[in-house]
Amino acid sequence: MVTAQSKPQSAETEKYNVIGTRPIRHDGVDKVTGAAQYGADLNLPGMLAGRVLRSPHAHARIVSIDTSKAEALDGVLAVITNADFPRASDEVIDTGEGTAQLNWVLDNVIASDKVLYKGHAVAAVAATDHHIAEDAIELIEVEYEVLTPVLDVRDAMVDGSPLLHESLHTGEMDGSKSDNPSNTASHLQFTKGDLDTGFADADVVIEREFETSMAHQGYIEPHNGSAYYRADGTLDIWTSTQGAFVVRDSVAPLLQLSPSQVKVTPMEIGGGFGGKIPVYLEPLAALLSQKTGRPVKLTMNREEVLLATGPTSGTYMRVRMGAKRDGTITAADVHLAFEAGAYPGSPVGAGAMCALAPYDIPNQRIDGYDVVVNKPKTAAYRAPGAPQSEFATESVLNELAEELGLDPLEMRLKNACEEGAQRADGFTYGVIGNVECLQAAQESPHWQSELEGPNRGRGIAQGFWFNIGFESSAYAQVNGDGTVPLVLGSTDIGGTRASLAMQLAETLGISAEDVRPHVVDTNSVGYTQVTGGSRTTFAGGWAAYETAMDIRRQMEERAAQIWECDAADVSYGDDAIIRGPQDEDGNDQQFTFKELAGQLVTSGGHIVGRADVNKTSSGPAFATHIVDVEVDPDTGKVDILRYTAVQDAGTAIHPAYVEGQMQGGVAQGVGMALNEEYYYDESGDLKNASLLDYRMPTALDLPMIETNIVEVPNPGHPYGVRGVGEVPIIPPAPAVRAAIANAIGVHMSELPMSPRAILDATVLDDE
């Protein structure tokens, strides 16, 4: 394999042979030749095509469903509704991004008594051809009693608002529930110090309100799910998912099967960003296959993806922050109301944990509300909850700096959390790279440069995301030629085959190219949590490291057996030389890795290393972003002129893919900042359910994105990994807001800061 980008390794990774280099990813050739098989590419003999009928209403009671005409259509083999599923209990299951009640998981997959958002699935068909399936759903007759939709988080929280769920009561952190049913599913609060004292100490206090729109992950591959149920009760599922085990553990109880009856094969996945964790089509495909005895494939079109999969929450937020004249922040009060969509489970908890996380503020209160509305059930989206909450807090911090006449970067340095600082939610930091990111940004050519020209401005913002660990498994066999196939349970969404293989290679002292990573089905590897939470290179890498250490131990034992010595006298060096004691003639005894690999078969058989790790720890991630914009005062359009992203990766295993995560996060963050929104009319009809109208950044909308990887190794990982995927989506929106304010003197209060919003604000400003 070639290593074309031979950029020098960083000081941190110089001590490594493989880590910090840029090998060609192992799955690369398949992905540039069209050979890689994504979920929709699967075709099995006798496979049927499925299609889903969806609700035209945002809120309605289902009075009746008549499927007889659809069933009578030539080529239709099955039609199902919610009533065809076994009754689901209210038991709580792990959904990979949290937990959910099983009956609500089922109701979101296919509506029972009520439809709760436009696009909510109502029925599904399987037919011999997808054109016939499309015709068939048109023949299903559904009678609805239309109800008043609840579309805004603040409206939904008002007493007397129409209720989505009569059984939902507001849960508090102490476990108590409200007496009356409510659309507010839960309330949480984190506090630290005393707010009154903190605000009394402040010389300047600023309070701002913010509204942000729902925004979609926007992966280019629509959802898909295929299933084949056999007469012996075993079920195969093929799907593009971030977590094959989560799919297994969601589908099995929905069909009342044992997890051992269900095998999920993760196909290649065309983007996810958190949105491909929940199940949507897989249970429908499974039941359709059960009804027909044939494999069934379901795919969504783009409109279905936007209408009926999980975007991130729209929000209403209010932040009050006070500081002394020298820039010391004395108090912050944060109110976060997050739309969960149709069922409880917004990311408000994570948003609350992150809201003030970069700063050591003595007096804080953070309130979070999880609120159901007649919009699709939200799903995780890259650092779920944090882009919203940190947009609000970073924006107010920038305004405080402006009010006090302080450099916003200096003000952040003055208040930055360091090792030992405690967040309001109780977490105390270990070694973190918060200050190092700010310092690197301060020294960057971008920050040091002058920005000139009318209607141009510069902004800065900090981002924090906690990252997660949890369970990952791996195993690997040493082949006779010294190559090592590495078997993984983590879906490779952006280069993790490479980043995990590199950690195995580093530990064994062999090349990345001598490791062949494979992602396999749920029967072929141990439990592995989702590819999400920036956990895969961290926890999966740890599993690869432990797998390699297991191989090293066995290689030592095998060498000892060959040399007829004590295994304690054999050592496996980081240079991949296995050294033993001198032989009877006083000669050194040693094997290279490949030499010993070549003797394994004749000395007792192959060696297989394995590991299952479950880490409750993680490595918190910080990022500092700088952006220059130009605002067109006539149209309100904002152009990004220059962008620099600084981020602490801990250790960058494959720097090119770390840069890629940073650049991709920036692009999504800029989209959220400037264009992307769910635009509903008053009936709850999403008016922009296409990629023309849901406007994501194109190549023409962005400049090159300068990256600066800071490496403050995470002491809680064998190679110092922190996880890099999520934090870069957080700073763009507040940085762009600050740049717009710097350019035209207007402080925006909503996301997206679209041309319409900017014209509204500037016209109002002129008046």
Added chain:
Amino acid sequence: MASEHIVVNCTINGEQQVFLANERDSLLEALRDRIGLTGAKEGCNNGNCGACCVNMDGRIVNSCLVMAAECEGSEIRTVEGLASGDQLSPLQNAFLEQAALQCGICTPGFLVAAEALLEQNPDPSEHEIRYWLAGNLCRCTGYDKIIKAVQQAAGQSVV
């Protein structure tokens, strides 16, 4: 509602192909479902994302917007036709070396579109590359490394 079927003769990646298309099939559906070439991807099915880009008679088309029946007599090239045997094209190599893909779902469309750009304009500016590729959406990379891969394939120095 029974559909008519149509015999279509065309050349795909240099090979003569005869297939039976449903009259409602797009070229994308015919490629994927009738011929078994799944390299072109469906991202939107209405011409907004470019994941289904193929080269049809020298022009880049969104194959989801072309009816299969329109392809009679056409010469079509898909991502599967870019490499020669086990030799990747310079553009394919550049995508790998520049780490210009993450999930890879948009990559076939970008490769087909970028190859056509370099055929017409062997030394494009950054702006020309961005303009040409604005019809192909990528959600993972922020485009930076894709632009650099095209620059590398054009023989330009890449920072």
